[in-house]
Amino acid sequence: MSLSTRSLRKSYGASRALNGVSISAVPGRVHGLVGANGAGKSTLVKVLSGAIRPDSGSLTIGDWTGSALTPRMAQHLGIATIYQDPGLAPTLGIAENILLGREHARFGALLATGSQMSDVKDCLDHVGLKKPLKTPAGALSPADQQLLEIAKAVYRRAGTVIMDEPTAALGDADRQRIFEVVQRMRSAGVAIIYVSHHLQEVLDLCDDVTVMRGGEVVLHELTTDTVVDDLVTAMIGHTIPPRKVEARALGDVALSCRGVTQAAGLQDITFDVREGEVLGISGLVGSGRSRLARVIFGIESFEAGTMTLYGRPYRPRSPRQAVKSRVGLVPEDRKRDALLMFLSAGKNITLPKVPVRHLGWIRLRSETRIAKKWINQLGIHPPNPRTRPIAMSGGNQQKVVIARWIQAGSRLLILDEPGQGVDVGARDQILAAIRAAARAGTAVILISQEVEELQQIADRVLVMRRGRIVGEIGQDEISEETVIPLAMGSMQQTSEKGSRG
Ligand SMILES: Nc1ncnc2c1ncn2[C@@H]1O[C@H](COP(=O)(O)OP(=O)(O)OP(=O)(O)O)[C@@H](O)[C@H]1O
Numbered sequence: 001m002s003l004s005t006r007s008l009r010k011s012y013g014a015s016r017a018l019n020g021v022s023i024s025a026v027p028g029r030v031h032g033l034v035g036a037n038g039a040g041k042s043t044l045v046k047v048l049s050g051a052i053r054p055d056s057g058s059l060t061i062g063d064w065t066g067s068a069l070t071p072r073m074a075q076h077l078g079i080a081t082i083y084q085d086p087g088l089a090p091t092l093g094i095a096e097n098i099l100l101g102r103e104h105a106r107f108g109a110l111l112a113t114g115s116q117m118s119d120v121k122d123c124l125d126h127v128g129l130k131k132p133l134k135t136p137a138g139a140l141s142p143a144d145q146q147l148l149e150i151a152k153a154v155y156r157r158a159g160t161v162i163m164d165e166p167t168a169a170l171g172d173a174d175r176q177r178i179f180e181v182v183q184r185m186r187s188a189g190v191a192i193i194y195v196s197h198h199l200q201e202v203l204d205l206c207d208d209v210t211v212m213r214g215g216e217v218v219l220h221e222l223t224t225d226t227v228v229d230d231l232v233t234a235m236i237g238h239t240i241p242p243r244k245v246e247a248r249a250l251g252d253v254a255l256s257c258r259g260v261t262q263a264a265g266l267q268d269i270t271f272d273v274r275e276g277e278v279l280g281i282s283g284l285v286g287s288g289r290s291r292l293a294r295v296i297f298g299i300e301s302f303e304a305g306t307m308t309l310y311g312r313p314y315r316p317r318s319p320r321q322a323v324k325s326r327v328g329l330v331p332e333d334r335k336r337d338a339l340l341m342f343l344s345a346g347k348n349i350t351l352p353k354v355p356v357r358h359l360g361w362i363r364l365r366s367e368t369r370i371a372k373k374w375i376n377q378l379g380i381h382p383p384n385p386r387t388r389p390i391a392m393s394g395g396n397q398q399k400v401v402i403a404r405w406i407q408a409g410s411r412l413l414i415l416d417e418p419g420q421g422v423d424v425g426a427r428d429q430i431l432a433a434i435r436a437a438a439r440a441g442t443a444v445i446l447i448s449q450e451v452e453e454l455q456q457i458a459d460r461v462l463v464m465r466r467g468r469i470v471g472e473i474g475q476d477e478i479s480e481e482t483v484i485p486l487a488m489g490s491m492q493q494t495s496e497k498g499s500r501g
């Protein structure tokens with residue numbers, strides 16, 4: 001169904017999240033929506049899904065026009081929203097999640113009629129999700145969870161599907177699966193709004209693209225008439241020259257892993273990372289990259305092998321011990337793992353650094369000074385140390401966590417997907433800050449699915465697959481052609497056979 005908005009406005013106090021936004025979505029077309037962190041994209045998505053009420057403006061969906069939606073009305077009008085973090089019931093099975101909200105759901109999928117079940121199966125086929133119907137949603141990979149969310153939308157015959165950064169947490173292979181489903185929905189006549197920070201992906205996948213900046217639409221084009229640099233310029237006012245890794249001498253070995261092995265998980269992990277080095281780690285979701293980070297940070301244990309930190313035995317039993325040894329981790333799931341949503345951004349940034357024993361006002365002063373420096377350096381918005389993360393856009397929350405750990409002065413800093421969900425400008429600023437930390441002697445382990453990110457700042461890349469290191473790639477050789485085949489390995493041949501459980 002076609003959807004359009006007229007002059008939508010929404011303010012949070014003095015901050016104008018939407019400042020007169022008019023956009024539209026048309027059946028059979030994919031409309032890309034891009035913009036810097038805090039530009040207002042998610043706010044717009046929430047207005048369209050009925051989660052928040054705009055201050056003024058109007059919406060038209062099919063032949064309905066009004067000033068605001070409720071979630072129920074949005075659903076009734078055929079709008080389905082897929083958020084970056086899927087809102088699935090983790091303990092319920094695939095079929096039950098799809099049926100949830102429909103009449104029979106409360107009795108469980110067992111009572112669903114035969115025709116409903118065959119409908120559910122058709123939807124799963126449509127999105128290419130081939131897992132037994134009873135598999136709990138929480139046990140699915142991030143990509144399969146996204147596909148399940150899409151299957152829910154298909155089951156409800158949604159005429160308009162809105163996707164807010166659906167591929168942010170996914171690697172290349174999994175992204176491809178989402179693209180295929182989006183294309184299939186487009187052919188079926190669904191109107192799609194697609195929010196993403198992957199600008200090339202938007203140009204490849206979408207028919208139209210809108211750029212938002214500061215709550216306003218600043219560019220609307222056919223994607224065939226647009227290149228990435230046009231989008232970047234509209235988003236942040238300038239383009240970004242690619243970074244180059246400068247040649248330099250590295251220091252002593254910081255962390256050394258020898259044969260680190262878990263019962264089920266990491267297998268025989270052996271590598272060194274030196275002071276001043278940025279060691280990239282690539283691999284698909286589930287290849288063991290984040291596990292390795294958790295082991296080094298004392299969240300997970302290991303059964304065999306040894307680690308040393310600056311020549312001394314190192315085996316942290318908790319993150320607290322790791323932090324004491326001046327090891328830092330920017331985790332993959334920042335919202336859950338890392339942010340104190342109701343403390344100010346300033347406190348979140350300075351937490352591990354400013355000693356608590358300082359008198360309140362001294363603490364506050366140095367806190368503000370440090371926080372302001374990082375707000376500046378990473379372009380954190382709103383630029384006020386007192387803002388709470390809960391009132392920030394997703395990408396800006398992320399910058400706060402990254403600022404905290406870089407400024408904490410770790411000797412070894414592990415970053416798990418630091419570029420996830422941040423805009424191109426912010427990503428460049430984050431990479432510069434990581435590089436600067438390395439220049440100052442920090443040993444950095446950078447886990448990233450973005451080959452481009454690794455190309456720009458890693459001194460070399462280890463590729464992981466199924467808990468093992470399967471290859472090492474030197475700085476000059478880092479490219480999609482070298483990294484992706486190693487990361488994929490034999491994975492494709494062993495993907496499960498379709499099951500209709
Ligand atoms: N609950 C809230 N309270 C106060 N301000 C808010 C709230 N939610 C969002 N904002 C503000 O509204 C503006 C737009 O935020 P929004 O989440 O829409 O950005 P976005 O374009 O989705 O960014 P990102 O790419 O980082 O996800 C930001 O300045 C943000 O700080």
Ligand SMILES: [Mg+2]
Pocket residue numbers: 041042043393394395
């Ligand atoms: Mg957002």
